[in-house]
Amino acid sequence: MKERKVNRNPNRSLEVQAYNGQDIPNHIDPDPTAGAIGLAETANERLLRASVNRLGPATGRYNCHGLVFASRRTNIPPSSLPDSVDINDLLEADEFERVNPPPQVGDIIIYRSQRGAVDHSGIVSRIEPVGQQPTVFVWSMWGGLGEFEHKEDLSPYTDCTREYWRLKR
């Protein structure tokens, strides 16, 4: 398979705004090296036993919030200014509201640490009924490691609680 160059022009920021017009700090980072990615991939196979489906290559171009809120264009927030964006405020600025489970396809899923910080975000990609309990699949960008479709409870973020957000009607 031909190697794609998804990040030809890193080391810059874009003008990105929330729905209410507020600027969203962001930055396009350089890609991690093949060596670093290779180590992570080996651990990925060992820890998650290939139960996830890779959808996109490793890149520093965008992170999970950049996939969800900026269409894969950039990292939100910039890694050098990690406290410059509060994802809770961004959800509010973009007029999302939290909804009770079960989620529906297209909802944003937020992974929250035990201290309440937003560790990760993704999009609910499909829901498969398994007996009486639906299995929720998530499409998300794992930091700089790549895009994956995975079960919501099968990812690097298993130490987090999960909640769902949907555009206000």
Next chain:
Amino acid sequence: MNLGPLFSKEELEDAAFYLLTCSSAERYARMAKDLAVRSKLSSDLKTNPDLTKGALRRARDLWKEILSNKQRDIPELELAVLLPLLAQTASSEVDDLLLALGLVDRPNAAWIGVLARRLRIERASNLDLAQSFRMPTKGIPNHSFARSNYAFLIRPTLGINSPRTKASQKDEAFPLAVA
């Protein structure tokens, strides 16, 4: 003499996986600390404190490698796990190292810089606590018990702000600070 990696291949694989999948500084710091605590080096340093000097030399070597690169690479991962272990020592050289790491503004060093700044603030908070407990309680004006407040160093600088952000950042910056 340059030391080789201080962690096993499996430890570095885990570091790569858990650190490269981070999108927040808080998670990056938490993962780095967890990986550090679980490493073999952590127990080795406890049983043989003389290893600290070698670990510090290795940290400086890793930093030089990071500065000579433009991409995120394995030296960052090793250094990220090493820094929390060094931060637990009382060495003043660690303060100098954390300060230097926290000041560099390069895209491939951003995560290490953020981690170093957080560790340095935690060390300063712990030192304030230790010093305050040794202070005499009689005949000293109340303002002498004032805690150092580094909250002004971590605040939203651009874009979206909220009081909740400020509150949560303060908690994350001072896990041991007395309210």
